[in-house]
Amino acid sequence: MHKFSGDQARLEERLHRGEEGALAECYARFGPMVRRYARWWVPADAADDVAQAVFVELWRCRGAYDPGLSLEAWLMGITRKRAIDQLRAESRHSRRKVPLVERDGAFDGTSAVELARDVRCALARLPRPQREAIELAHFGQLTQREIAARLDVPLGTVKARTARGLRKLGELL
Incomplete structure (x- = not known):
């Protein structure tokens, strides 16, 4: 009281x-x-x-x-x-837009498309559990707790998959 x-x-x-x-x-x-x-x-x-x-x-x-x-x-x-x-x-x-890439002081729209393609290709190369966690977080706008509930896995597993997947994406890109 x-x-x-x-x-x-x-x-x-x-x-x-x-x-x-x-x-x-x-x-x-x-x-x-x-x-x-x-x-x-x-x-x-x-x-x-x-x-x-x-x-x-x-x-x-x-x-x-x-x-x-x-x-x-x-x-x-x-x-x-x-x-x-x-x-x-x-x-x-908010609309997700692919950022324009600046090269030599000018923005290059083609480079933004290439960058988006590279990210999609890198995502496709991730192991399914890591890719799934990242896609649900980014595109599905779900929290890690919501992802754990949806995938029926422990929260720590989602955190580990996300961290490993992001680290691997960084290497691939």
Whole structure:
């Protein structure tokens, strides 16, 4: 059990009961802290979006909050999760482009195509388990934990396959 000031303990109880005004008060009190913490994870222009998602989740899941525990810690946990979600969403929505290769001060589009082909060929030369782990991470945008679940292998195995595969790719390229 944490000891809180009476004012904060009352706010947490009101939030837990779903009283109107408790969310606005939480936002006024903890919003700046949530936005500052979100900026550790996401660009400053995305911190407000993360903060909004945090307080929406706070309200939606208020029944799961235990008023005897630290509301700040709970909010920081939600903030971290929503910031990671934001980063994943941005990476999924951004188009992957093959970079143009600069040669003699000029960008050469043909070289970018050749580079992409070389990477595909190098990937094809990797052992299947290593290639699969790298492809699921890069193209599937899956975390190593998600890859382990999908392949039904231990997390350490996925980490080892990825590390070995990336090292081998470096040698091949």
